[in-house]
């Protein structure tokens with residue numbers, strides 16, 4: 556508010572000076588209104604991280620789909636995947652087939668195994684089971700993480 560008031564005052568002062576100049580045609584002084592600094596508004600980026608919030612949501616891996624297929628959570632929520640099927644599955648990010656960022660491969664996700672991960676950054680996380688699905692079909696799912 557103070558900044559806006561300052562701008563208005565500066566504009567009014569400049570206008571008054573222009574008026575004064577106009578009344579004196581011999582006065583050739585050029586007015587230069589200083590450029591106001593651009594206000595930079597910082598918004599939450601998708602890479603912003605949030606601490607664990609103690610909330611846990613569950614995703615079941617069945618034979619052969621994930622339930623729920625789409626899960627929406629707030630950043631900081633833990634998601635626990637449980638293999639409730641009778642077959643080995645995996646949870647692999649659609650853009651990271653080695654599960655180097657998050658996820659669990661076959662060896663760690665036999666029947667009854669669980670895998671938990673804290674989704675700390677807002678974004679859309681598409682994943683699938685490489686044995687029984689593709690990133691867009693069959694055994695696949697999405698975690699939508701919103702800012703808290």
Ligand SMILES: [Cu+2]
Nearest residue numbers: 644684686687
């Ligand atoms: Cu599977």
